[in-house]
Amino acid sequence: xxxxxxxxxxxxxxxxxxxxxxxxxxxxxxxxxxxxxxxxxxxxxxxxxxxxxxxxxxxxxxxxxxxxxxxxxxxxxxxxxxxxxxxxxxxxxxxxxxxxxxxxxxxxxxx
Amino acid sequence: xxxxxxxxxxxxxxxxxxxxxxxxxxxxxxxxxxxxxxxxxxxxxxxxxxxxxxxxxxxxxxxxxxxxxxxxxxxxxxxxxxxxxxxxxxxxxxxxxxxxxxxxxxxxxxxxxx
Numbered sequence: 001x002x003x004x005x006x007x008x009x010x011x012x013x014x015x016x017x018x019x020x021x022x023x024x025x026x027x028x029x030x031x032x033x034x035x036x037x038x039x040x041x042x043x044x045x046x047x048x049x050x051x052x053x054x055x056x057x058x059x060x061x062x063x064x065x066x067x068x069x070x071x072x073x074x075x076x077x078x079x080x081x082x083x084x085x086x087x088x089x090x091x092x093x094x095x096x097x098x099x100x101x102x103x104x105x106x107x108x109x110x111x
Numbered sequence: 112x113x114x115x116x117x118x119x120x121x122x123x124x125x126x127x128x129x130x131x132x133x134x135x136x137x138x139x140x141x142x143x144x145x146x147x148x149x150x151x152x153x154x155x156x157x158x159x160x161x162x163x164x165x166x167x168x169x170x171x172x173x174x175x176x177x178x179x180x181x182x183x184x185x186x187x188x189x190x191x192x193x194x195x196x197x198x199x200x201x202x203x204x205x206x207x208x209x210x211x212x213x214x215x216x217x218x219x220x221x222x223x224x225x
Contacts, residue, residue, distance in 0.1 A: 043216030
């Protein structure tokens with residue numbers, strides 16, 4: 001499975017945008033880029049995923065570099081409830097491929 | 112949105128006891144997974160299933176066992192619990208896909224073995 005590299009932690013102020021980076025230089029052509037987040041004492045929650053084009057949903061935006069070797073999760077206005085561990089994961093297109101979590105980025109949001 | 116349930120939410124038990132952690136989903140998903148997570152650490156896949164009567168071991172070796180007799184149910188069993196089994200256990204499910212399928216997670220079972 002291709003690996004991802006994320007900063008261990010980041011800080012943001014409430015109501016400001018947050019850009020969470022992820023490097024995945026060994027990504028293959030069929031790998032999807034997934035983002036999940038885990039709030040304290042809860043199971044992970046799906047945030048967004050993409051393949052080549054930038055993606056937007058009600059939670060966040062995903063900006064994917066043209067060479068696909070990096071991506072950025074964008075939270076447009078951070079709230080205190082966005083404080084969580086954010087995981088960037090590559091998932092292949094094979095039917096048996098599994099979601100393998102790394103250590104993620106711990107996002108702290110200051111009021 | 113997520114219809115995947117884990118019980119119990121918390122379990123404190125003595126060494127040597129047999130325990131079963133329950134996981135059920137009502138979404139008709141074929142794929143189900145068990146992850147183990149220690150405090151502040153990453154999730155490790157310990158078991159997965161691609162459908163009824165299909166079970167596979169994950170990337171982290173575990174003394175637990177699983178069964179998949181019904182699509183909606185994926186219980187995890189420890190025959191003889193030990194303090195080293197203390198951890199959070201998270202169940203997940205997904206529909207079929209080619210890498211773009213979303214995983215839905217339960218709230219987890221926090222197991223403490225004394």
